Amino acid sequence: MEKEKLRVMRDDPVMFSKLVLKFNPFDYQEKLLRDDSDRLIAISGRQIGKSTCSAIKLIHFAITHPKTTSIIVSATLRQSMETFSKVLDFINSSILKDSVKRMTKTHILFKNRSRIICLPSGRYGSTLRGLTVSFALIDEASFIHEEVITQAILPMLATTHGKIWMLTTPYDKDHITYRCFNSQNWSVYHLPSSVSPLIKKEFLDEQRQLIGEERFRLEYLAEFVDDVNSYFPMTLLRPCFEDCLEDLKSDKEYFAGYDPGSKESFAAIVVVERLKDHIYTRYFRAAKNIPYSQFTVEISDLHKKFGLVNLAIDMTGLGNPIVEHAKEIGLPVTGFNLTQRFKEELLSNLRILFEQKKISLPQNLQLINSLNCIEYQRTRTGGYQFSHRIGTSDDLAYALALACWAVKEYSGKGILMGI
Ligand SMILES: Nc1ncnc2c1ncn2[C@@H]1O[C@H](COP(=O)(O)OP(=O)(O)OP(=O)(O)O)[C@@H](O)[C@H]1O
Ligand SMILES: [Mg+2]
Incomplete structure (x- = not known):
């Protein structure tokens, strides 16, 4: 009987999950767990339990395949550690604790000499090279630069004939995730957030109102975005994702951009740090229906604590009194009218920073979406006319552009000239 039980747990990850991890997967998670294809892609909405499910699959694989290496890769270490922490939680709260030889926050070695490692892909995949892998789990693959997947991750599986799973919320169509999603050679799943019994319709309705239609379609309905007219397409942004949000410190050189927004739109502030000739996005916040005075106090507090070097404010429309007020309270501020001409210069400066990879962005959907939603059209005079897709907000993007x-402005010839 015991032997039979062991055989079932070895052959069936679902029974393994129930009996060993004491975790009951939902129906669609059972399907994923039992899927033994070497190439699997799940395009899903938020919070359906994809990281949890992949953690179970990885543990089962490691336990049943001695001497193998499995990896969890995401664009940033923060993201891959989040999934890895689910692996650790399962192991620490089950009998598998006794099967572990060594365990850290990013690495487990089992007594059967299998290991699971969590890594960031980094911009160029340099953190990954040199590994030979039997199972690569790419969590939130949409945010990883495509070349890292094709040139660093896939080759690791060459000699082991290994498995690759990509589980991700979707983004643009100009990416390997979209092509795999439409490929005959991959086992394909489409799982909007409504599949999860834990997610109620009322919650989804509320989110639709709060985050706007476009982000809702992406994050909860798991639909790809068409970003061919984007001024900041995902292909441009992807190589710039990095863990860069951090607690501000008073000995650093910070710059800020502030878009006060209007009644209907968001007010947004972004703080960046310049380090040599690179810009790191360190802090951002956007909110609707907040009185200007509150944001001014917030910026003033930021300045008192961390000493902003220079602050650029959009003073189009109602922004002028804000600039005056900010000057009165001693902030190092410059106000700008966002004329068509100036918008062109402002966004073009930011775009060049992305093209030259001189800026780092956190992997945050609100910020990414705010940039990606900006579309452009050429005007008859050869300039650009900017707009943003319906149901999106571009306020954070403008605040970031102003901060840059x-x-x-502060650096004279500017960061692009090699200060
Ligand atoms: N079968 C299940 N039974 C009970 N709770 C579950 C189940 N699957 C997932 N959950 C819970 O649902 C929540 C979301 O799970 P998880 O983080 O794995 O989802 P995700 O799809 O990776 O989310 P995100 O889109 O934020 O990355 C967690 O609190 C997890 O514990
Ligand atoms: Mg997840």
Whole structure:
């Protein structure tokens, strides 16, 4: 009987999950767990339990395949550690604790000499090279630069004939995730958030109102975005994702951009740090229906604590009194009218920073979406006309562009000239 039980647990990850991890997967998670294809892609909405499910699959694989290496890769270490922490939680709260030889926050070695490692892909995949892998789990693959997947991750599986799973919320169509999603050679799943019995319709309705239609379609309905007219397409942004949000410190050189928004739109502030000729996005916040005075106090507090070097404010519309007020309270501020011409210069400066990979962005959907939603059209005079897709907000993007402009203004010839 015991032997039979062991055989079942070895052959069936679902029974393994129930009996060993004491975790009951939902129906669609059972399907994923039992899927033995070497190439699997699940395009899913938020919070359906994809990281949890992949953690179970990885543990089962490691336990049943001695001497193998499995990896969890995401664009940033923060993201892959989040999934890895689910692996650790399962192991620490089950009998598998006794099967572990060594365990750290990013690495487990089992007594059967299998290991699971969690890694960031980094911009160029350099953290990954040199590994030979039997199972690569790419969590939130949509945010990883495609070349890292094709040139660093897939080759690791060459000699082991290993498995690759990509589980991700979707993004643009100009990416390997979209092509795999439409490929005959991959086992394909489409799982909107409504599949999860834990997610109620009322919650989804509320989110639709709060985050806007476009982000809702992406994050909860798991639909790809068409970003061919984007001024900041995902292919441009992807190589710039990095863990860069951090607690601000008073000995650093910070610059800020502030878009006060209007009644209907968001007010947004972004703080960046210049370090040599690179810009790191360190802090951002956007909110609707907040009185200007509250944001001004917030910026003033930021300045008192961390000493902003330069602050650029959009003073189009109602922004002028804000600039005056900010000057009165001693902030190092410059106000800008966002005329068509100036918008072109402002966004073009930011775009060049992305093209030259001189800026780092956190992997945050609100910020990414705010940039990606900006579309452009050429005008008859050869300039650009900007708009943003319906149901999106571009306020954070403008605040970021202003913060980078504040760096450029302060640095004379500007960061692009090699200060
Ligand atoms: N079968 C299940 N039974 C009970 N709770 C579950 C189940 N699967 C997932 N959950 C819970 O649902 C929540 C979301 O799970 P998880 O983080 O794995 O989802 P995700 O799809 O990776 O989310 P995100 O989109 O934020 O990355 C967690 O609290 C997890 O414990
Ligand atoms: Mg997840």
